[in-house]
Amino acid sequence: MEIARTYGISRFQVARYLEEARALGIVRIDVRFPAAATGLEPERLAAALGVAHVRVSPTGPDEHATRKAMAKGAAEELMAASFSGATLGVSWSRTLDLAAGYVTDLPPCGIVQLAGALPVPGSGNSLELIQGLGRHDGVATWPLWAPLVVENAATAQSLRRQPEIAETLARADSLDAAVVAVGAWQPGLSTxxxxxxxxxxxAAARAGAVAECSGRLVDAAGNPVDSELDERVLAVTVAQLQxxxxxVAVAQGAARADAVRAVLAAGFVTTLLVDEELAAALSGDAAQ
Known part of the structure; x- marks a missing residue:
């Protein structure tokens, strides 16, 4: 309202301009909690959010320390979800990339790569993550030999017809468990x-995109967003995760609170792994 008065325009115009500015990365709204969340009760938070389990990881002095602690938690969740003969799906994020190094033991099982390769400077990629997990005795892997995002829908359709890629994507129809990461559809919050x-x-933001999970966009109500990106992505679908x-969904930082709520609304998350900062944000929202 103050901006509208200053520039002599309506507050609805201001809202529209802010939406566009956020989508372009010009404006970022980021709520930070000055201290670590203490006294959080994961069980109570899980009940408030409508998810079976919440696991809270310490927020460290910097992003790397926080990510490292979360990676250890993600590795433990992956090992806990595994059993002999299971089919496990693993997506990719910088946290999950680190988590693979903390997986110390897996029974004979299958690991399915849930998202195509998305190289990030200073990090590995989904192919390397799957290959690392495949070094455990008795573990079979189904890599996804394709990029996560391709140039156009026609290229994606052509790749989906390749036998190796088609088999891996089909494996996601019958997963026993999966570990995925949650990003927010904002600059700096989604790879x-x-x-x-x-x-x-x-265009995706205007279509309602709030969250990104393995390249799939979700709106605030938990519905998949119909966008050009969805046609260009090679990854597990929201329906397959459902x-x-x-x-297990992994997310870090208070700025991803809206994205986490959106993914929870989609109904496929059974365990939520978050850091203290994000847990505090979600706890405050749940109390309102």
């Missing part, structure tokens, strides 16, 4: 955001 142009970013009995 996919940087792989597409401003036109697509803005048919998976056990899904």
């Amino acid at each position: 996919v955001w940087d792989r597409v142009d401003n036109r697509l970013r803005l 048919h998976t009995p056990r899904v």
Whole structure:
């Protein structure tokens, strides 16, 4: 309202301009909690959020320390979800990339790569993550030999017809458990955001995109967003995750609170792994 008065325009115009500015990365709204969340009760938070389990990881002095602690938690969740003969799906994020190094033991099982490769400077990629997990005795892997985001829908359709890629994507129909990461559809909060142009970013935001999970966009109500990006992504679908009995979702930072709520609304998350900062944000929202 103050901006509207200053510039002599309506507050609805201001809201529209802010939406566009956020989608283009010009404006970022980021709520930070000055101290670590203490006294959080994961069980109470889980009940408030409507998810079976919440696991809270310490927020460290810097982003790397926080990510390292979360990676250890993600590795423990993956090992806990595994059993002999299981089919496990693993997506990719910088946290999950680190988590693979903390997986100390896996029974004979299958590991399915849930998202195509998305190289990030200073980090590994989903192919390397799956290959690392495949070094455990008795573990079979189904890699996804394709990028996560391709140039256009026709290229994606062609790749999906390749036998190796088709088999891996089909394996996601019958997962026993999966571990995925949650990003927010904002600059700096999703690795996919940087792989597409401003036109697509803005179009997806206007279509309601709030969260990104394995390249799939979700709106605030938990519905998949119909956008050009969805046609260009090679990854597990929201529907496949909704048919998976056990899904661990990993997210970090208070700025991803809206994205986490959106993914929870989609109904496929059974365990939520978050850091203290994000847990405090979600706890405050749940109390309102």
